[in-house]
Amino acid sequence: MHTPVRYITVTAPDGEVIGYAWGSATDVGWIHRAASSSSAYKAGMEWCSKVQDAHRRGLAPAGVLALFSREPGAGPVTEAPDLDTVEELARVVTPADDQRLLDQLKPADHPAWQELAEAFDALTDEDRAVKWGGGHRTSSGAIHVRFPIYSEPLMRAVRALWDLGAVTPEYRWTGNPLPQVPPSGRLDPADAVRAATAVLRSERFCDGMIEDAVRTGLLDAVADSLRAWHADPAIARCFAARRSGAGTGHGTPAPAAVRPGAGERAVRPRQTVFLCRYCGAGPAADVAFRAHRGLLFVLGFRRMDGPMCRVCGVAVHRALTTHTLCWGWWSPLSLFLFGPLTLVRNLLAVRRVKRLPEPGPGTLGERFDPGRPVHRRLRAYIALVPLSWLLSLIAAAVIRGG
Known part of the structure; x- marks a missing residue:
């Protein structure tokens, strides 16, 4: 049920x-x-x-x-x-999640990439064969726990993954399943980092995880995938585009990376968050709307920011602008400074939101209801009271001066 x-x-x-x-x-x-x-x-x-x-x-x-x-x-x-x-x-899993893992890797010109290639290219079938020690009964009667004995060339390859940054605390491997080798034999570059982290960290708690990864081909797939991505960062963009297009991510493919020249550091693509923080739909603009309340010498401020889609952004603008028009005039500072400034800033922000197309389906919940436009809300016209009062003071001053 x-x-x-x-x-x-x-x-x-x-x-x-x-x-x-x-x-x-x-x-x-x-x-x-x-x-x-x-x-x-x-x-x-x-x-x-x-x-x-x-x-x-x-x-x-x-x-x-x-x-x-x-x-x-x-x-x-x-x-x-x-x-x-x-x-x-x-x-x-979003493209931004993937990019965060790739950002843990060493720069393109770091010697760790060369060491990774040489370590895995040098591995032979004999190097991959794992022997087990222990399991015998000691003189005291206790049974020695069995443990794997990895060859030095294989441990060199393992150390290369550590030195490269492919094992990262940014991936919580204990709460996620171990990535599997797909039929193509090529992992998503970010999944290669996830697999390397899960296998090598779990080896410290469960002997034989590296052996399993060698036997299933996962360890070689990790190295091959990272080396292919290092040679051509466009591969990472292809995986990001496929993930985003499949509807499993909150974002768009990252912009093209700049291929490094001799002695240059690779410029990694960065993910821009563009989905509405309230309904999860896109596209969205990163804007901020404000509300102000002034009661004599007591001033209050409110702010709602973050990426907003067209619908949610218009709704937030109307609500906070109406609040300011109603309550943002009842102190000297509010009347001459904070009230007008808040309205102008909201007007500039809503122009960015209104340029967006209609949002797609939301992923986080229902959208805000924009409701009636500001000019059709009775509360918005309470501003006429202090404005009329100000005009009457000016008119009285002019008449007395005359």
Whole structure:
């Protein structure tokens, strides 16, 4: 039986989705993104603690989500048919996730690339054969634990992967399945980093993982894939385009990389986040909208930023602009400075949003409702009260001066 849940999407300031806080009728929880960065994972641990602490203090699940949906980086409360749907969102791997792993590798002109090629080219079938030691009973009666004995050429190849940066803490291998060799024999370059990290780190906890990777061809596929990517970075762009086109990523293929000349460092492509942080649709523009409230000498400011699609951006603009028109005039500083400045900045931001085409399907939840235009909202005309008052003061001053 599928139980409906509600959730909020939490994003980092750079637009990366950290994870999802969810709530059912009786319980709350947190789901990390499996492919998120190490910094996002740490931020997710803090969110997990906050969400669970609020529930333990007696706040109902719906109240927990409503409370934290107002936090910076949190999206609106969204309904899902079941928890599996939210977990499926958390398994999404974006081109930005792939690029973060590739950025851990050494520059194109680093000697580690040459060492990787020489180490794997020198391997023979005999070098790949693994013997096992131990397993015998000692004089004390204890049985010595069996352990693999790897040849020196094979360990040289393993060290080359470490030195290259292919084993990285940016990939949480314990929470992800081990990549398998596809029928083509060529891994996605980022998957090659994932496989190298999973195999070589897990060897420290489970003897024989390197032997399994050699026997299945995974270790050679890792090296071959990284060497092919190093020789032609366009391969990485092809994989990124295929992933994005398949609908499994939150982004577009990265721009073309610059091929390095002699003595130059490779310029790696960078992923630009362009999906709406509120509904997950694209295209989106990275904009910020503001609201201001001025009550005598008490000033208040609010900001909503991040990539926004055309629909969500217009909705945020209308809501915050109407709020400013209603409440942003009731102090001297607000009347002459902060109120007009906020309106102008919002106008410039919404022009960028309106130039976008209509967004595609959302992946994070329902879009904001733009509602009525600002000029058709009664609250927007409350600004006429202080403006009329100002004009009357000016008129009175002119009359007295005359």
